[in-house]
Amino acid sequence: MTTPPRTLCSHLPAATPGTAVTLEGWVHRRRELARITFVVLRDRSGLAQVVLPAGTPVPPEETTVRVTGTATANEQAPGGTEVTDAVLEPLTEPAATSPAELWRPSLDVSLPTLLEHAPVLWRHPAQRARWQLAAASLRGFRSTLDGLGFTEVTTPKVVGTATESGANVFPVDWFGRPAYLAQSPQFYKQQLVGVFERVYEVGPVFRAEPHDTVRHLAEYRSLDVELGFIRDHREVLAVLRDVLAGMVEAAASEEAAVASTGASLPVVPDEIPVIHFADALALVGAPADEPDLAPEHERALGAWALAEHGSDFLAVEGYPMAKRPFYTHPQPGDQRWSNSFDLLFRGLELVTGGQRLHRASDYECAIRERGEDPVSYDAYLQAFRHGMPPHGGFAIGLERWVARLVRVANIREVTLFPRDLNRLVP
Amino acid sequence: MTTPPRTLCSHLPAATPGTAVTLEGWVHRRRELARITFVVLRDRSGLAQVVLPAGTPVPPEETTVRVTGTATANEQAPGGTEVTDAVLEPLTEPAATSPAELWRPSLDVSLPTLLEHAPVLWRHPAQRARWQLAAASLRGFRSTLDGLGFTEVTTPKVVGTATESGANVFPVDWFGRPAYLAQSPQFYKQQLVGVFERVYEVGPVFRAEPHDTVRHLAEYRSLDVELGFIRDHREVLAVLRDVLAGMVEAAASEEAAVASTGASLPVVPDEIPVIHFADALALVGAPADEPDLAPEHERALGAWALAEHGSDFLAVEGYPMAKRPFYTHPQPGDQRWSNSFDLLFRGLELVTGGQRLHRASDYECAIRERGEDPVSYDAYLQAFRHGMPPHGGFAIGLERWVARLVRVANIREVTLFPRDLNRLVP
Numbered sequence: 098m099t100t101p102p103r104t105l106c107s108h109l110p111a112a113t114p115g116t117a118v119t120l121e122g123w124v125h126r127r128r129e130l131a132r133i134t135f136v137v138l139r140d141r142s143g144l145a146q147v148v149l150p151a152g153t154p155v156p157p158e159e160t161t162v163r164v165t166g167t168a169t170a171n172e173q174a175p176g177g178t179e180v181t182d183a184v185l186e187p188l189t190e191p192a193a194t195s196p197a198e199l200w201r202p203s204l205d206v207s208l209p210t211l212l213e214h215a216p217v218l219w220r221h222p223a224q225r226a227r228w229q230l231a232a233a234s235l236r237g238f239r240s241t242l243d244g245l246g247f248t249e250v251t252t253p254k255v256v257g258t259a260t261e262s263g264a265n266v267f268p269v270d271w272f273g274r275p276a277y278l279a280q281s282p283q284f285y286k287q288q289l290v291g292v293f294e295r296v297y298e299v300g301p302v303f304r305a306e307p308h309d310t311v312r313h314l315a316e317y318r319s320l321d322v323e324l325g326f327i328r329d330h331r332e333v334l335a336v337l338r339d340v341l342a343g344m345v346e347a348a349a350s351e352e353a354a355v356a357s358t359g360a361s362l363p364v365v366p367d368e369i370p371v372i373h374f375a376d377a378l379a380l381v382g383a384p385a386d387e388p389d390l391a392p393e394h395e396r397a398l399g400a401w402a403l404a405e406h407g408s409d410f411l412a413v414e415g416y417p418m419a420k421r422p423f424y425t426h427p428q429p430g431d432q433r434w435s436n437s438f439d440l441l442f443r444g445l446e447l448v449t450g451g452q453r454l455h456r457a458s459d460y461e462c463a464i465r466e467r468g469e470d471p472v473s474y475d476a477y478l479q480a481f482r483h484g485m486p487p488h489g490g491f492a493i494g495l496e497r498w499v500a501r502l503v504r505v506a507n508i509r510e511v512t513l514f515p516r517d518l519n520r521l522v523p
Numbered sequence: 524m525t526t527p528p529r530t531l532c533s534h535l536p537a538a539t540p541g542t543a544v545t546l547e548g549w550v551h552r553r554r555e556l557a558r559i560t561f562v563v564l565r566d567r568s569g570l571a572q573v574v575l576p577a578g579t580p581v582p583p584e585e586t587t588v589r590v591t592g593t594a595t596a597n598e599q600a601p602g603g604t605e606v607t608d609a610v611l612e613p614l615t616e617p618a619a620t621s622p623a624e625l626w627r628p629s630l631d632v633s634l635p636t637l638l639e640h641a642p643v644l645w646r647h648p649a650q651r652a653r654w655q656l657a658a659a660s661l662r663g664f665r666s667t668l669d670g671l672g673f674t675e676v677t678t679p680k681v682v683g684t685a686t687e688s689g690a691n692v693f694p695v696d697w698f699g700r701p702a703y704l705a706q707s708p709q710f711y712k713q714q715l716v717g718v719f720e721r722v723y724e725v726g727p728v729f730r731a732e733p734h735d736t737v738r739h740l741a742e743y744r745s746l747d748v749e750l751g752f753i754r755d756h757r758e759v760l761a762v763l764r765d766v767l768a769g770m771v772e773a774a775a776s777e778e779a780a781v782a783s784t785g786a787s788l789p790v791v792p793d794e795i796p797v798i799h800f801a802d803a804l805a806l807v808g809a810p811a812d813e814p815d816l817a818p819e820h821e822r823a824l825g826a827w828a829l830a831e832h833g834s835d836f837l838a839v840e841g842y843p844m845a846k847r848p849f850y851t852h853p854q855p856g857d858q859r860w861s862n863s864f865d866l867l868f869r870g871l872e873l874v875t876g877g878q879r880l881h882r883a884s885d886y887e888c889a890i891r892e893r894g895e896d897p898v899s900y901d902a903y904l905q906a907f908r909h910g911m912p913p914h915g916g917f918a919i920g921l922e923r924w925v926a927r928l929v930r931v932a933n934i935r936e937v938t939l940f941p942r943d944l945n946r947l948v949p
Contacts, residue, residue: 103752121752121912122752123910124910140720140752141672141674141719141720141721142672159909159910160910161752161881161910161911161912188752188881188912188913189881189882189883189907189910189911189912190882190883190884192908192909192910193908193909195909214905216714216715216717216718216902216905216906216909217717217905217906217909219715219718220717220718225718225719228674228676228718228719229674232674232675232676235675236665236669236675239662239665243662246567246568248567248654248655248658249658249661249662250654250658250939251727251744251921251939252939252940253742253940253942254680254727254742255693255704255729255741255742255942255947256947256948257947257948258948267681267695267696267697268695268696269693269694269695269696269704270693270694270695271693271741271947272731272733272741272944274947276947278681278695285939285940288642288949289642289645289939291642291643291646292642292645292646292651292654293567293651293654294566294567295567299725300726300727301677301680301726301727303681305698307698315681315697315698316679316680316681318677326529326547326548326566326587326614455587455614455615456615456616457615457616458616476642476948476949477949479640479642479643479949480642480643481615482618482619483585483618483619483621483642483643484549484550484585484586484587484615484618485587485615486547486587486614486615487614495677513676513677513678513711513715514678514679514711516679516681518698521681521682521683521697521700521702522682522683522684522902523714523902523903523905
């Protein structure tokens with residue numbers, strides 16, 4: 098007798114009752130009753146119930162097995178079909194005892210346990226579903242931008258100079274020469290606007306920030322976008338709107354993952370409401386000379402956007418130039434403010450974006466104002482000396498996005514193998 | 524009079540003759556004749572011809588400009604339509620003289636010039652087209668795997684131990700602790716087979732190999748795939764076949780880029796021909812105890828595959844265990860050989876793949892045989908102790924793939940900003 102080709106658990110209900118089937122997966126749960134033994138099998142698609150004679154030896158949970166048997170209708174079984182007359186063949190040695198019972202509806206473990214045992218605990222269906230929303234978001238991000246004429250690019254993650262921002266960088270020993278991990282693809286994505294006009298990159302960025310908070314990682318995934326021939330930052334915001342809508346739509350298509358995580362997906366309005374930084378300060382009753390929004394201000398603005406505009410999103414534009422990076426384009430007519438924005442999602446900052454300078458002479462001034470020599474930015478400034486369009490862009494942190502969707506406080510809970518001040522393994 | 528919305532160069536032929544149009548882009552070429560001035564404008568979509576009165580000042584090539592004028596039929600113009608009665612408005616300062624004339628049909632510069640002036644020289648249409656094939660290949664890679672039930676993952680690029688292979692690693696100063704750039708996502712993608720069964724990742728990998736060759740970079744993009752519940756490496760090869768077909772199909776859809784680069788896209792056969800390593804040695808007349816294939820052997824095998832099977836591709840399976848990494852699965856029945864393969868593309872190695880060990884006890888033996896202590900692999904071995912399926916995978920180097928498609932010898936010619944022994948900028 099030949100073994101039939103593998104049936105995924107989710108396809109078992111479509112099998113004709115009485116036919117032979119083969120399933121493969123993990124022993125998700127075994128229940129040995131007096132007259133019968135049940136095994137719940139787990140594969141990438143879901144769960145299936147397998148019925149064995151009482152006394153059949155079943156390896157421990159998490160052992161991988163092949164099950165051959167008969168597809169049989171049973172209203173009590175998940176999906177209305179189970180496998181009876183089953184033969185169970187282990188594919189590996191019996192699994193060691195799991196650090197948590199993965200068959201329980203929720204994974205009630207401490208964060209240190211989750212991180213220490215990530216390779217095993219990410220198997221829990223509700224935990225795995227969180228990542229499925231991350232993967233879907235990446236798909237939605239790319240497909241939206243592909244549809245808008247963007248080109249995917251890849252840029253170096255090791256750079257020769259650490260001049261981009263004030264944040265700390267990780268030193269790398271590059272064949273005996275000093276180098277650094279890239280804090281962002283900012284300089285490169287701008288240069289590539291000169292080539293492709295519209296570019297995006299999904300890649301790792303590295304921040305050696307020594308504070309240990311629930312919303313910072315030392316390595317995270319940045320979803321970077323940059324586009325040329327814009328009028329101002331409002332066109333950047335319009336692309337960001339479309340990208341977020343595409344990410345939400347892709348996440349929504351993962352219906353089982355949405356249900357399993359309890360994610361509450363936002364509605365992205367056709368036009369994201371915008372408030373100027375100065376008006377935002379006035380609205381929350383902050384002094385007019387505050388250089389930044391405090392977390393309680395962001396929360397109040399989020400509540401206001403929901404009440405006033407029915408929107409989970411609010412863009413705050415015009416942030417003070419003094420608080421923005423040197424490549425930020427000022428607001429025409431009032432150089433105190435910038436053509437940049439923060440996007441608040443449910444009262445928390447999710448995305449920073451805006452228009453950049455595009456004239457070589459403006460860069461040279463801005464760099465000298467920082468007390469630096471434009472010569473040390475020579476490779477970057479090449480693009481501007483040879484003709485760049487007005488342009489701008491934004492960056493979304495993947496982990497923060499997913500954490501907000503599934504409403505977890507600590508981004509480590511949605512990161513497969515987080516890297517921070519204390520953690521380099523697993 | 525309001526300015527009409529921007530028309531892309533490639534859409535100009537669709538404009539109704541006599542209507543007002545606005546184009547934006549780079550001055551690709553200016554030609555000042557006695558009675559008339561021509562400007563060829565370049566944007567992300569292509570080129571357009573603009574006609575100006577003689578004597579109109581036109582900024583230098585590469586300056587970004589906005590052009591407003593009238594769409595006019597002219598058989599001599601590219602696409603059959605040009606812009607007449609044009610007004611040309613610079614968007615930046617006049618561009619500096621370009622390191623090469625980008626309007627010439629081909630970019631005849633030395634490799635050092637290309638690399639030094641990458642931000643400008645990648646603008647050349649034929650050069651840019653090379654990257655468009657890379658971007659299309661990424662799209663085809665992902666869409667094929669999405670359709671086969673794979674989940675995209677992201678894994679850390681900084682790791683705590685440098686144990687994966689004999690190749691050299693780059694040290695990183697991680698908050699004062701020693702760490703290393705990841706040489707590959709191998710360990711992580713295997714662990715994630717335990718979670719998602721089928722995973723892929725596109726990300727940077729880092730090899731501190733001190734040799735300076737035309738086919739090595741110190742940072743490159745690895746297209747990694749790993750899948751569980753396989754019978755053997757032949758199932759891995761079948762997925763690789765589908766992935767390559769998807770990449771070729773996506774590249775082929777970029778017709779202009781294929782034409783511009785002169786790429787010769789291969790036909791991927793429904794089933795890639797396979798030869799055993801021992802038979803390959805015999806075929807090329809090499810001694811039966813050779814542990815590896817020399818470049819001339821690979822070339823001879825490539826010629827044989829084309830002559831015998833009409834295929835640009837040939838898989839050589841069964842490489843000696845002694846030459847494969849410790850996690851390689853041996854060939855059942857003959858432990859000298861492995862269940863792994865190299866894929867030759869036109870006589871050059873393009874992909875390495877195969878089946879991996881999946882039992883924890885096999886890993887412990889293999890690690891001890893290397894003279895190492897399994898304790899130092901504890902995080903990795905967690906996944907195996909808790910139940911892993913038979914699995915395998917492969918990795919494609921993006922830059923090598925594109926170099927072969929467009930038939931350039933040096934992979935630096937298809938890498939946006941290469942990193943090697945000597946190069947950290949731009």
